Structures are given as C-alpha cells and as structure tokens.
Amino acid sequence: xSEDKNKNIQDINTPDDKFIHPENKPRTVISPEGEEIHIxxxxxxxxxxxxxxxxxxxxxxxxxxxxxxxxxxWVLGFGTGCGSIEIPPLMTPRFDAFRYGVQMRPxxxxxxxxxxxxxxxxxxxxxxxxxxxxxPSPKYVLALGSCTINGGMYWDSYNTINRLDHYxxxxxxVAGCMPRPEALLAGFVQLKKKIKxxxxxxxxxxxxxxxxxxxxxxxxxxxxxxxxxxx
Amino acid sequence: xxxxNKLLFVLLGLxxxxxxxxxxxxxxxxxVARVARRNGVPFxxxxxxxxxxxxxxxxxxxxxxxxxxxxxxxxxxxxIFLFMPLIFGSQYFNNFSFAGDLVLIxxxxxxxxxxxxxxxGEGGHPYSAIGISRGLSQFTTIEVPMTLAVISLxxxxxxLSISEIVAAQQGGFQNWTxxxxxxxxxxxxxxxxxxxxxxxxNLVKAPNEIPIGPPTEYHSTFLGVLQTNAAILHVIExxxxxxxxxxxxxxxxxxxxxxxxxxxxSVFVGVVFPRxxxxxxxxxxxxxxxxxxxxxxxxxx
Numbered sequence: 001x002s003e004d005k006n007k008n009i010q011d012i013n014t015p016d017d018k019f020i021h022p023e024n025k026p027r028t029v030i031s032p033e034g035e036e037i038h039i040x041x042x043x044x045x046x047x048x049x050x051x052x053x054x055x056x057x058x059x060x061x062x063x064x065x066x067x068x069x070x071x072x073x074w075v076l077g078f079g080t081g082c083g084s085i086e087i088p089p090l091m092t093p094r095f096d097a098f099r100y101g102v103q104m105r106p107x108x109x110x111x112x113x114x115x116x117x118x119x120x121x122x123x124x125x126x127x128x129x130x131x132x133x134x135x136p137s138p139k140y141v142l143a144l145g146s147c148t149i150n151g152g153m154y155w156d157s158y159n160t161i162n163r164l165d166h167y168x169x170x171x172x173x174v175a176g177c178m179p180r181p182e183a184l185l186a187g188f189v190q191l192k193k194k195i196k197x198x199x200x201x202x203x204x205x206x207x208x209x210x211x212x213x214x215x216x217x218x219x220x221x222x223x224x225x226x227x228x229x230x231x
Numbered sequence: 232x233x234x235x236n237k238l239l240f241v242l243l244g245l246x247x248x249x250x251x252x253x254x255x256x257x258x259x260x261x262x263v264a265r266v267a268r269r270n271g272v273p274f275x276x277x278x279x280x281x282x283x284x285x286x287x288x289x290x291x292x293x294x295x296x297x298x299x300x301x302x303x304x305x306x307x308x309x310x311i312f313l314f315m316p317l318i319f320g321s322q323y324f325n326n327f328s329f330a331g332d333l334v335l336i337x338x339x340x341x342x343x344x345x346x347x348x349x350x351x352g353e354g355g356h357p358y359s360a361i362g363i364s365r366g367l368s369q370f371t372t373i374e375v376p377m378t379l380a381v382i383s384l385x386x387x388x389x390x391l392s393i394s395e396i397v398a399a400q401q402g403g404f405q406n407w408t409x410x411x412x413x414x415x416x417x418x419x420x421x422x423x424x425x426x427x428x429x430x431x432x433n434l435v436k437a438p439n440e441i442p443i444g445p446p447t448e449y450h451s452t453f454l455g456v457l458q459t460n461a462a463i464l465h466v467i468e469x470x471x472x473x474x475x476x477x478x479x480x481x482x483x484x485x486x487x488x489x490x491x492x493x494x495x496x497s498v499f500v501g502v503v504f505p506r507x508x509x510x511x512x513x514x515x516x517x518x519x520x521x522x523x524x525x526x527x528x529x530x531x532x
Contacts, residue, residue, distance in 0.1 A: 054288045068282035071275075077442070093268045101276060106442025109450035112283070136451050137288040203288075 051207040054137055062198060069112065069138060070195040071101040073188065076111035078131060081118020083144040083178055090181040097181075100188055108134040113191070116170075118178070119147035119160045125167060126221055132168050137203035140195070142187050143170045146177045153177065166216045169202035240323040245312060245463070247483070248470075252462030253277040255491060259498045266502045281458060287451030293353050300350015301449065301456040307343020308460040311336050312467050316394045317486060319401070319479040325394065333381060333391045336471060337374075340426075343460070344370055347445055354448030362444030365509045366435040372516040373425035373432075379524025380419035384475060386531040387412055393471075397479035407478040414527035416476045420496065421520040423472060425512065427465065427494065429501030432512050440506075469493040 026040040056062040079087060090097045091104060105111045108131045120128065132139065143164050146152035151162035164170055171194060174187040194200045206213060257277050264271025292298055314335050316328040348367060351359040385391050387408075388399050400406045409416045425432040436444045446457055469490035473480060477493070480486035507515065 052289075065282065065286040068279045068286060072279045072283045077438075096264075096269045096271075098264065098272045099270050101272065101279065103272070104438070106438040107447050107450075109448055110443075110446075110454060112287075136290065 083117025284455035303346020376520035383527035418524035427497040
C-alpha cells in the first residue's frame, strides 16, 4: 500500500489513544509455557484501507447498470428500533415487496441497501457503521421513521443519535412514527427513481467526506473499540 | 474446422441452458410464492440480479482460494455440461460425450463442491466453515444412493456411456429406465431432492439458518459466478436424470419439458415438507434411498 493512503489511519500502537478501549490495545502477554506473545486485537478485524471514490463508468453503461441496480435491491436483514417489526409484513403476502425487486439478504457483503428502521442507540450505531462499510459499493441507505431524522421521541435521550446523516449518508428518508409498510414501499419507489437518475452515490459521498463522517462518529462513540478503518 | 463448429454449438447449447436455467429458477420462485399467496419476483429478476452483481463497483478478496472457489464451482458445472449429451441423435448438441462420461460427470459433481469448500474456508467467516462441513456431510450421503443407482444402471445396460443408455431407452416410454429399473430410479430421484438443495434438504444454504452457509463472504462478481453456475447446474443435473431415467430428449422442447418437470419434483417436495436438520437429513439418506439402491443392484447382479 502506498504511503499517502496510510496517513489517515489511526496508529493503533499509540498507547494513549483515547478512542481505543483498554482491552483492545496492543500488548504482550506471557503464555503458560513462558512464551511471549504479542497481541494486537484490532489487527484481527480490519484491512488498512480507506474507502475510495469509484467514478461511474461512461454514461450509457452506467445508465444500464443503474437500471439493473434499481430493479434488484437487496436489503440487509438488519433491524434496529421498533421499525424492524414493519419488515416482515413488507416481505410477506400482504405487501409483498418482492414485486418491486426488493429481496432480503442475510449478509452485508451481498446486500446493496440497508434500512435503518428507527431509533439508533450508540451501541447499535457502531454495528451499523461497520456493516455499512462492509457492504460493496454502490450501496443505499433508507432511513425509516422520525427517529432517524431528528431523534423523534428520543430527541433528548442520552443514548440515541438524533440525525442519522451525520454518521452515514442517507438516500431516502421515510417519515412517520412508525411509517406503515406502504410508506416503506413508497420509499423504495423513491430510491429506485433516485438510483435510475444516477443521484444515489452515497458510497462515493462517504468516501469523499470520510474524515468528516469519522469525526462525527468518534464524537459520539466513546469507547471506539472498532478499528478506525475496516473493510 | 469441425472442432470450431463443434465449439460454437457447445457455446450455443451453454447459452440456451444458462437462460433456461435462470427462467426455470424464477418460475419455481413464482410457484413457491403462489403457494405462499404472494405474487413474487418479476420474471426478469434473475437476469437483473446477475447484471447488478457483475456491475458491482468494488470487491474484496481473502486470498487466492477465495478467488478460485467460484471458478472451481463454475468449472464443475460447465464440466458436467461439456460431457453431457443433450439431444439424442443430434450431431450438434451431443457436446463431448464419450464412452465413460457417466463416471466423469459423477466426479465433476463433487469437484465443484470441493472447490467451493476450499474457497469458502478461506473466506474466514465461521458461518462459512459450519456451512461447508454441513454441506459436505450432506452431499456425501446424497452421493451414496445416487452412485448405487448409477452402478445398477451400468449393470443393467452394460455400459457407462450416457448416449448408449439413452439409446437403449428409445422406442416408447415402456423402455424408459423408470419402468425397467424402478428401484434405481426411486433411489436416484430421492437423492436428487438433496442434490437440488430445496427444502427439506436446504439447511446448508437457507438464509434463515446461519446466514447463509458457504457463500457468506461471497459478493459481487464472485456471487454472480456462483449464481450463473447454479442456473447451469440445475438444468444440467435435471438433464442427467432425464437421460438416465426418462428416455432422454430428441428435441429442445422435450428436453425443456422433462428437465422442468424433474426440477419441479424437488420444488414440489420442498413446498410440502419442512426443513430437516443436518443429522436428520444424513440419517434419512442412509435409510430408504440407500436400501432402494442396494435392492436395485441386487436385482441386476
């Protein structure tokens, strides 16, 4: 890896890095046989690579690909807050989102969209960030409910975030408390429209403003026992 | 020039099989959806999914075997295709069928599985490893009745060439293996349920078990290759069963109809019966299907 890509990576060897939980700091332990083992817990979790802006291909190709992406939205099965209870009726006979090309996938690697379905506790935010970073680009975020817009009824809670788009780029907001599955379907239609117009470039935006997003994330997450950069 | 002509026809056959496989997959999803009183995905969905997967912008790799896993899997599927006679009596669509192709095809069935195991193992995700150990143990027991049925056919027709087995079944449906050797057919059709991986034997890849088994770490182009292979493999395995037990096909329409019905057999069972746990399915394959296979061999000894 070239040197310039490395410069923003947190040096996990600095002992006084306040964002790293003590148990994740590198240390040397002695095994029962008396052997010295050097442990760097965070090394096990990440590849040292910043996200990069990937420019879209030529117009015609990108239009074609965007059409396919819009008609085949694979949503990660990840639920936060009360909104996740709206997902099962969405996929089952009553609302049947499969008709719109929306399918659920069980792993972030295979998903192209994530629904943040309601209030986001700080503990969950860490998982959301990690999952978002694991998804392959292009990736889309649907934010469900007023909690993701301004905190909703949790706006003064000590433990939840208020604005989701300070932490990850959001493509479509679906307002309501809680929005019904119809509203979510309308959100998917909006998202499809946005993708087809080529405006859903959240992954590139995240890569461009990476330091700003990371700064916001670090402001609110005190025990940053996740790597500064994972894959 | 002959070989170039032949290659072009092989590629044409592969293209038809791939598209028919995608179509067959989506029609089964529609059928399952109708059983659940949904409308399900549109008919063009698998093509769009493939375009999207191949058009994903970035990928990560976990090493060389991670790359090679889907490649092995695809070469397993395409390998079966290359040696499978498709249309009986056609000089164009017999691919590279030769005297011992049945043995080679049985080998290729396992080859893809092993490549996938190595690749998914290097993915590093614990779910992949669990999925692989489940998949291999289930597939090993699937192979037992299947192999017994094939041996029985070998003894019955005194050949291991698929073309000759198809030729021996011509002249009316009463000559099909399903009527001349019902025990071998029953054993093989039961093991086919496991080979297609629908419920009740879909524990390995079911998204709502440990998500999602061996391909947990596979994404974008890797997953695209795996899905391409799945489409080819489903048709070509149905074609294998059609050739061995249901008299082969003399034109494309017959091939599509018969392979569709054979595939539908596994889906039909799948929507009726709930999922087995892995030890249950292993035991299941080693009881009735194994017994049927042994009987099929004893009869023709």
